[in-house]
Amino acid sequence: MRVCLAIIYCLGIALVKPAPAFAEHGFVAQAVARTAPAVVRIDTEREVRNRGFEPGLEDPLLRELFGDLPSSHRENGQGSGVLISADGLVLTNNHVVDGADRVQVTLADGRQLDGAVVGTDPVTDLAVVRLPDGTKGLKPAALGDSNDLAPGDWAIALGNPYGLDSTVTLGIVSSLHRNISSLGFTDKRLELIQTDAAINPGNSGGPLLNEAGEVIGLNTLVRAGPGAGLGFAIPINLARGVAQSLATGTPVVHPYLGLQLVPLTASKARDHNSDPNALLQLPERDGALVQQVLPQSPAAKAGLHRGDLVISAGQKPVHAPADLLAVVEGSKVGEALDLEVLRGEESLKLPIRPAPLPEAAAQG
Structure with missing residues (x-):
């Protein structure tokens, strides 16, 4: 029996197929090898106005003291990006290419190409850069979930x-x-x-x-x-x-209510309500507390007030401002969204119609 086992063991060793070279490396090296060809470097140039020479803010004293100073200078920036399509679409951050006059993309194989910014979304800090038509040998990354x-x-x-x-x-x-x-x-x-x-x-x-x-x-x-x-x-x-x-050139529309929110918990509400100088009593439960309602906003038109506590939106519970923002982001502009609000001891159901997010207003 021992002889048979020894023969089988030896045969097993002899029949093992040599492992490919990459198997000698760990999972990290294999993951990198799969995606590294899709990673690019992005170099940018932008013109920046010197202080005192911004349009509408020119300082005549600077001219008098220092003569004809240059009104602007060139500023270089650098970031990264990842190829997401074989026809040359590169995904990157908006802050990498924001305001850039020139975008140069260096591929993993060393090729340097001029890129064109085809779209940006400052609210999500995302941008898409397109490489020249006909660029060959591009290897886009596999996107996960x-x-x-x-x-x-x-x-x-x-x-x-x-x-x-x-x-x-x-x-x-x-x-x-x-x-x-x-x-x-x-x-x-x-x-x-x-x-x-x-x-x-x-x-x-x-x-x-x-x-x-x-x-x-x-x-x-x-x-x-x-x-x-x-x-x-x-x-x-x-x-x-x-x-x-x-x-595709489609504007990214972010629904907006026009609220400034702060998180409220039951313990915070109890602490607030125990203060004899408190101007109003807050519901002692978790939710998104309305700190401010912006004028002429959907929230103002729906009748929300400062001090209201939003506890549900679209039939989904709201325990914090992030919960409400997630529901709003998934809603449709112009379609009614039902909010459940506590105002003191009164429970209200307020339908609200989100509007497109104005510039420089990303809350609520």
């Missing part, structure tokens, strides 16, 4: 931080649905993927990958200072839809 993510999943960031091309960093998905307003950005509407994979200046617009090498997000910002090590990416499911609209 950001709805399948869970905290603890692998996250691989690709890009060109600090001009260091083809940089790879590894981490995990630290959190999901991180509202960008909690990071101090009130002019954006985004729920971000948080990761501890290192993201640095120049990574913006590059892809965040899962362990299979599929794009699950677009790197967009990093928390500097005491919060160092926190990076954030735009979920690819959102970016995919916005990119499709931008590529």
